[in-house]
Amino acid sequence: AQKVTQAQTEISVVEKEDVTLDCVYETRDTTYYLFWYKQPPSGELVFLIRRNSFDEQNEISGRYSWNFQKSTSSFNFTITASQVVDSAVYFCALSEVGVLDSGGSADGLTFGKGTHLIIQP
Amino acid sequence: ETGVTQTPRHLVMGMTNKKSLKCEQHLGHNAMYWYKQSAKKPLELMFVYSLEERVENNSVPSRFSPECPNSSHLFLHLHTLQPEDSALYLCASRGTVTGELFFGEGSRLTVL
Numbered sequence: 001a002q003k004v005t006q007a008q009t010e011i012s013v014v015e016k017e018d019v020t021l022d023c024v025y026e027t028r029d030t031t032y033y034l035f036w037y038k039q040p041p042s043g044e045l046v047f048l049i050r051r052n053s054f055d056e057q058n059e060i061s062g063r064y065s066w067n068f069q070k071s072t073s074s075f076n077f078t079i080t081a082s083q084v085v086d087s088a089v090y091f092c093a094l095s096e097v098g099v100l101d102s103g104g105s106a107d108g109l110t111f112g113k114g115t116h117l118i119i120q121p
Numbered sequence: 122e123t124g125v126t127q128t129p130r131h132l133v134m135g136m137t138n139k140k141s142l143k144c145e146q147h148l149g150h151n152a153m154y155w156y157k158q159s160a161k162k163p164l165e166l167m168f169v170y171s172l173e174e175r176v177e178n179n180s181v182p183s184r185f186s187p188e189c190p191n192s193s194h195l196f197l198h199l200h201t202l203q204p205e206d207s208a209l210y211l212c213a214s215r216g217t218v219t220g221e222l223f224f225g226e227g228s229r230l231t232v233l
Contacts, residue, residue, distance in 0.1 A: 033220050035221060037224075042226055043209055043211075043226045043227040043229070044224055044225065044227065045211065045213075046224075047221045047224075050220060095220060108154050108166035108169055108177070109166075109222055111163050111164040112163065113161075113162070113163045
């Protein structure tokens, strides 16, 4: 069975600090996708990134970066020079790739419990 | 116009009421989902529709009844709910190629 663990329930940092959100996953599949979502107070989950299990290159998008380590089953998310607008709940998620490309079946994503990130001014 | 729209955004109902949540997606996706988000719990997948057919029902009580009349619309019919059903109900859609889910803003349900 798939499982996603976000051990950090809540993180509070002062603005401009760097912060890393941890994500550890479990899956029996050799091919899968990993995701990060942001949930601001408005409630909508905003898609941030999707990574397939064959691509272990780290990715950077502005102040956001992601470190995928297949050997440790981790997909950590770092925000550099944090801002108050980054305050939100962040979710890591996992999905099996075979289902995604089948076109017929459509399994959902398995989410972690989320990390509540508070950026203090 | 946003990709996935949910109405109503807020709903308060008694345990004997019947109400419905509506979801509409404008992304041309062929899969739609209902998730439940309760306080201090992970997101729970409730129902999945693919090509307008239900493909997953994760042991959801029968007081929740989904309906997918076409690939753009998804409903969640509610009847005789319990106070513990109070939660944020999130709708999502998925394109078959990219795989990420696109979520609506959710419907905040309070059962009195």
